[in-house]
Amino acid sequence: xxxxxQKVASYTGTLSVLAQVMTGLGFxxxxxxxxxxxxxxxxxxxxxxxxxxxxxVAVLSGSILLNGLLVAGLGQVLMAIRSIxxxxxxxxxx
Numbered sequence: 001x002x003x004x005x006q007k008v009a010s011y012t013g014t015l016s017v018l019a020q021v022m023t024g025l026g027f028x029x030x031x032x033x034x035x036x037x038x039x040x041x042x043x044x045x046x047x048x049x050x051x052x053x054x055x056x057v058a059v060l061s062g063s064i065l066l067n068g069l070l071v072a073g074l075g076q077v078l079m080a081i082r083s084i085x086x087x088x089x090x091x092x093x094x
Contacts, residue, residue, distance in 0.1 A: 008089040012082045019078035026072025033065030 003011075040061050 005089040022075030029068030037061035
C-alpha cells in the first residue's frame with residue numbers, strides 16, 4: 001500500500017507550517033533572549049548592587065536564549081521528518 005509523493009506532501013502540509021512557525025518563534029525568542037542578556041550584562045557591569053541577583057538574571061536571560069534555540073531546532077527536526085516522509089514515498093514509488 002504505497003502513496004504518491006504528492007499525497008504525502010499534501011498530508012504533511014500542516015507539519016510544514018508548524019515547523020516554519022516553530023522555527024520563526026525560536027528565532028524571535030533567541031533574539032529577545034540575546035537582547036535581554038546583553039542589556040542585563042551591561043547593567044550588571046555598570047553598577048554592582050547585588051552580584052547574586054545580577055548573576056541569576058543573567059542565567060535566566062541565557063536560558064531564554066537557549067530555549068529559543070531549542071524551539072528553532074525542533075522546528076527544523078519537524079521539517080526533516082516531513083522531508084524523510086516525502087523521500088520515502090519517492091523511493092517506494094520507484
